[in-house]
Amino acid sequence: MDTMTILSLSVETAIGPVAAIYVLAAIGLNMHFGYTGLLNFGQVGFMLVGAYGVAVSVATFGLPLWMGFLVSLACSVVLALVLGIPTLRLRSDYLAISTIAVAEVLRLVYRAEFARPVTGGVYGRQSFADAFYDANPLPEGSLGVGRVDFSSDELWLMLVCWLLVAAGLAMMALLMNSPWGRVIKGIREDEDAVRSLGKDAFTYKLQSLVFGGVFGGLAGAMIALNQQNITPDQFMPQVTFYLWAMLLLGGVGTIWGPVIGPVIMWFMLTLFDETLRGMASTGVLPFLATSDSGPLRHALVGVGLMLLIVYRPQGLVGNRKEMLVNVK
Amino acid sequence: MSSDATPGAPEAGQDRMAGTAPETGSAKTDPILKADGIRRSFGGLTAVDVEHLEVQRSTITALIGPNGAGKSTLFNLLTGFDRADAGEWSFQGRRIDRMAGHKVARQGMVRTFQLTKALTRLTVLENMLLAAPGQRGERFLGAFGRWLWTGQEAANRERAMELLARFKLDAKKDDIAGSLSGGQRKLLEMARSLMVEPSMVMLDEPMAGVNPALVQSLLEHITALRDEGTTVLFVEHDMDVIMGISDWIVVMAQGRVIAEGRPADIRSNEHVIDAYLGAHHDEPGQGAQQKEEGP
Numbered sequence: 001m002d003t004m005t006i007l008s009l010s011v012e013t014a015i016g017p018v019a020a021i022y023v024l025a026a027i028g029l030n031m032h033f034g035y036t037g038l039l040n041f042g043q044v045g046f047m048l049v050g051a052y053g054v055a056v057s058v059a060t061f062g063l064p065l066w067m068g069f070l071v072s073l074a075c076s077v078v079l080a081l082v083l084g085i086p087t088l089r090l091r092s093d094y095l096a097i098s099t100i101a102v103a104e105v106l107r108l109v110y111r112a113e114f115a116r117p118v119t120g121g122v123y124g125r126q127s128f129a130d131a132f133y134d135a136n137p138l139p140e141g142s143l144g145v146g147r148v149d150f151s152s153d154e155l156w157l158m159l160v161c162w163l164l165v166a167a168g169l170a171m172m173a174l175l176m177n178s179p180w181g182r183v184i185k186g187i188r189e190d191e192d193a194v195r196s197l198g199k200d201a202f203t204y205k206l207q208s209l210v211f212g213g214v215f216g217g218l219a220g221a222m223i224a225l226n227q228q229n230i231t232p233d234q235f236m237p238q239v240t241f242y243l244w245a246m247l248l249l250g251g252v253g254t255i256w257g258p259v260i261g262p263v264i265m266w267f268m269l270t271l272f273d274e275t276l277r278g279m280a281s282t283g284v285l286p287f288l289a290t291s292d293s294g295p296l297r298h299a300l301v302g303v304g305l306m307l308l309i310v311y312r313p314q315g316l317v318g319n320r321k322e323m324l325v326n327v328k
Numbered sequence: 329m330s331s332d333a334t335p336g337a338p339e340a341g342q343d344r345m346a347g348t349a350p351e352t353g354s355a356k357t358d359p360i361l362k363a364d365g366i367r368r369s370f371g372g373l374t375a376v377d378v379e380h381l382e383v384q385r386s387t388i389t390a391l392i393g394p395n396g397a398g399k400s401t402l403f404n405l406l407t408g409f410d411r412a413d414a415g416e417w418s419f420q421g422r423r424i425d426r427m428a429g430h431k432v433a434r435q436g437m438v439r440t441f442q443l444t445k446a447l448t449r450l451t452v453l454e455n456m457l458l459a460a461p462g463q464r465g466e467r468f469l470g471a472f473g474r475w476l477w478t479g480q481e482a483a484n485r486e487r488a489m490e491l492l493a494r495f496k497l498d499a500k501k502d503d504i505a506g507s508l509s510g511g512q513r514k515l516l517e518m519a520r521s522l523m524v525e526p527s528m529v530m531l532d533e534p535m536a537g538v539n540p541a542l543v544q545s546l547l548e549h550i551t552a553l554r555d556e557g558t559t560v561l562f563v564e565h566d567m568d569v570i571m572g573i574s575d576w577i578v579v580m581a582q583g584r585v586i587a588e589g590r591p592a593d594i595r596s597n598e599h600v601i602d603a604y605l606g607a608h609h610d611e612p613g614q615g616a617q618q619k620e621e622g623p
């Protein structure tokens with residue numbers, strides 16, 4: 001394990017499909033929290049219904065893949081409505097509690113024995129992504145620049161993911177620079193003020209929840225394609241918290257925050273993991289087992305977030321003045 | 329007593345309240361707002377219990393009363409920001425009790441808040457633009473079609489700048505609202521409410537914290553609004569201001585309306601002096617003296 005290998009691995013992760021998928025989900029979370037002020041602690045729930053939307057449609061019901069995608073999106077919309085309609089008229093904490101609970105309940109339901117005929121229970125679903133890779137127009141073999149390279153299939157998925165990201169960012173930019181976006185940001189600042197000016201805050205919040213949730217669902221669908229094998233336990237609450245950490249790192253309420261955050265975070269995490277692994281395998285740190293990297297990684301993320309909040313609360317690309325405007 | 333009237337006060341010849349008896353719950357000749365039996369209690373405390381109240385169109389009506397009298401709660405109820413335990417009220421002949429706050433605002437009754445609600449991380453101009461009614465780009469799908477709303481946006485911007493200039497905030501248009509002083513936020517909130525093109529504005533302590541140098545011009549704006557036909561209902565504590573610009577005064581204490589009348593009637597009203605003026609304020613002590621010399 002030399003430095004170059006570690007670095008190129010880190011770069012591959014930072015621009016790879018998984019990072020792109022996290023970017024998609026973070027774009028949705030940014031819509032919710034960054035722009036609208038909605039506390040969604042269950043973005044992983046949207047990812048779960050998105051992933052299973054594809055997997056179940058194709059593997060269980062034999063539908064074509066494109067219909068699987070439509071099912072994913074429809075499931076995300078339904079989940080957003082189910083979460084939003086009862087809670088968005090109430091104080092903001094109700095949504096927070098509901099999202100975290102519903103995401104976890106969904107995971108338990110999808111893995112339950114009674115759901116097995118449809119979702120595969122704890123075994124999940126496999127082989128539903130062939131149509132996607134059959135459509136790969138890229139030449140076979142591995143492609144890349146220098147040491148950073150990807151297999152043809154990986155690159156194909158990456159390409160699609162980043163194209164989705166680009167489309168998502170373009171939509172976000174259009175939306176947030178429109179009167180609609182102004183109302184949304186107004187709601188984040190003070191919902192009552194917005195209502196007193198004749199705007200139906202509830203409908204806007206619901207639209208935001210649905211739209212951001214669809215990005216979560218899309219991220220889930222891409223996870224399904226990436227892994228070609230999904231199980232419910234990949235959708236643990238940690239995923240949501242990683243997303244939050246990434247979004248805070250990048251900068252909430254900015255266009256580029258949800259892109260920068262996951263990319264940097266995946267880079268750092270891989271760098272950390274690989275360095276640790278390298279050191280463990282060469283025996284530089286004899287007291288350290290490779291298996292310690294998981295907990296250490298969590299500790300690192302925690303320390304990183306604390307430093308971030310102390311020294312750069314606005315995130316990497318946020319505006320400090322705006323962030324601190326309400327701090328007296 | 330009309331000799332000490334400020335420029336905005338009605339001339340003797342144009343009493344906007346002509347034909348209205350100065351008594352609690354009196355009928356108005358052209359009421360824009362009519363309310364009956366509004367009640368709201370918090371636990372054991374009856375915050376509002378108003379039997380009948382009418383507000384005359386195109387007048388300035390002051391709502392006064394000691395702290396805790398229920399003025400802000402009444403505002404909240406009337407504008408759909410709180411739910412009444414009982415009561416019916418209509419605005420421009422249309423029932424608006426149980427109507428959601430944003431719908432009440434769309435009917436043309438727009439309120440401001442005692443604790444200002446500037447949208448702090450939006451710029452001053454964005455605060456104004458947000459309030460413009462009927463924007464095509466405000467719809468989710470409409471937002472994507474820039475060409476649909478750029479014209480409307482430009483027109484709104486022009487109107488916003490005119491209003492900001494009136495309130496001397498035009499130089500601050502690109503500052504975030506959170507950087508304004510408390511008084512400037514009050515002004516912004518009032519200017520913003522006017523962007524909605526309301527037929528009635530309800531201002532909850534609009535002068536509180538406003539730079540005294542600006543108060544006079546603020547009063548002129550309020551009278552100008554009235555002269556353009558807008559109805560103004562406002563809560564205020566400064567007796568000089570109230571007596572100076574109000575066409576009509578409604579006095580609340582402990583949730584009830586205890587008196588109504590022209591400024592002159594209120595000055596000499598014993599209930600008011602007992603419940604409010606004499607007890608809690610120094611200035612109104614003058615009111616008590618004037619009562620002795622009274623009409």
Ligand SMILES: Nc1ncnc2c1ncn2[C@@H]1O[C@H](COP(=O)(O)OP(=O)(O)O)[C@@H](O)[C@H]1O
Pocket residue numbers: 370373375393394395396397398399400401402
């Ligand atoms: N949300 C609330 N919960 C409990 N009590 C309230 C609430 N809002 C107002 N009150 C009480 O109702 C009474 C009237 O308050 P308010 O309408 O704010 O008075 P004013 O605006 O005239 O000063 C006060 O006694 C206040 O403490």
Ligand SMILES: [Mg+2]
Pocket residue numbers: 399400401442
């Ligand atoms: Mg009050």
